[in-house]
Amino acid sequence: MRTIRRVPPGILALLALLGAYGAVALGAPWIAPHDPLHQSLLLRLRPPLYRAPSGTVFWLGTDDVGRDLLSRVIFGARASLAVAVLSVSVSLLVGTPLGLLAGWFRGWAAVAILRIVDSVLSIPAILLAVLTVAVLGPGFFDLILVLGLTRWPRYTRVVYGQTLQVATRPFIRAAELAGARPARILLRHVLPNIAGPLLVVATTEFGLMILFEAGLSFLGLGIQPPTPSWGSIMSDGRQYVDRAWWMTVFPGLCLFGLVLCVNLLGDRLRDDSR
């Protein structure tokens, strides 16, 4: 397992694309040609490639209050990736230990944990998110908590199943006989051996979190205006669909591209791990 395998070129290309998205998100303040929050009522709903009298070009046009769409889309990548990375981390941190514990100790604790997992997974995630956002109120950190805390059972289920399998292997028995405590066995021996399937789930969930952030922001329950998010830009765009197609088409294209990238990566990882 420890030998360094050559990374297939397909995966490398996808990682590079994701890296590009990440670089744009991180470098947004330097890359964006304008302030994404700067409004200009004289330049409302200008089409892409519009050249203002002052000579500045708005490559993707402007929105309903005259903000530069390109800059908003660039900053939107930030919201999208930040929420996805952090919420996946939260659910990994909650879901993995519970799955390890259930798979290792089994018995009534496992039954209880798996019942909770089933119940949480029975509430469609987007609705549970809608409900909790409605209670807590929208906001960046609330959004991350909500998404993280609604999705952890996905990881618990996978980790549980994998731990059950790995726990029967001889080297685990050997570690036990050598006197290693459960915490050490789980972290040093079980976890590295289930990292593959865990990574596959995390990748799929990452794509889903990006869609959820955009979806909730579209509904007005995610990232709050004026902070740009692809979902909220498109929500504004829905109002002007007959006059300003660019407000919907470009952020949607970025979102679609990112999710497609993540899903392709997830598919490749899953095929490779078989």
Place this chain on the structure above:
Amino acid sequence: MLRHVAGRTGQALVTIWGVLTIVFFALHLSGDPTLLLVPPDATAHQIAALRHQLGFDRPLAVQYLSYLGHLARLDLGQSLVQRLPVATILAARIPYTLELSAGALLVAAGIGLPAGAAMALWRGRWAERALAPLVLAGQSLPTFWSGILMILLFGVVLGWLPTSGAQGFASLIMPAVALGALTMSTFARMMRVAMLDELGRDYVTAGRARGLSLGAVVLRHVLRNAAIPVVTVAALEIGNLMAGAVIVETVFAWPGIGQLAIQSIASRDFLVVQAVVLFVSVVYVLCSLLADLAYAVIDPRIRLSG
């Protein structure tokens, strides 16, 4: 068989109880649920009166039991905003969401299942190469984006279809396609894997060796066996479709329970939001129960091993 049914039904009931409990505690996450239900300009006196009226000043355990008691009698409470029973409000919207979900399911199954079967039968040929990107795209398309794009193309530019509302069949087409895209991909992927699984089995080779055409083997045996895993997914997808309706209904101003939930958040009609979540979740659990039972009917191996 009876033991299997009883066991699975018991499990489903436990899951529903879990769902009710999670929703109850979600409602209490903010500390005082009364604040969710009052208008922003309510006085402290009004808040206290409402808190007492709704019983939110009682111990949590008492509230929890009374909440379960009401739900057991299918009493969802009274909307403080519309001054109507929540059940009445919900019931008026459910048919629309069912119509939309059924439409989406039809789109998804009608395209997804044949596409998946074709991808398995003509593996590595042009059919798979042409369909694979379509399936992948369907999986990554945000419904609100594809929805707005369709509005732009068929509603605004071509003027073929109404852009919002629920007036007859024409207005159902775009929302159903937007909502069904993701499920379509899921169906296609499941069907492809299930078919590939079956096509590799001995009975296919045996049938072919006896001179049956591939078409005959597929139609008479492979499809039947491949249907087993697909049925389970189909049932689970009904729940996902109803949940996905929250966004699609908002895009198309479709008057179902999804739109109701979002409108109710805006008007602080929290009991209605809670009712929508409970309704969809219970439907989801029941669908997965039905799928399990249907599974046992289709596949005797499960029934007999009980």
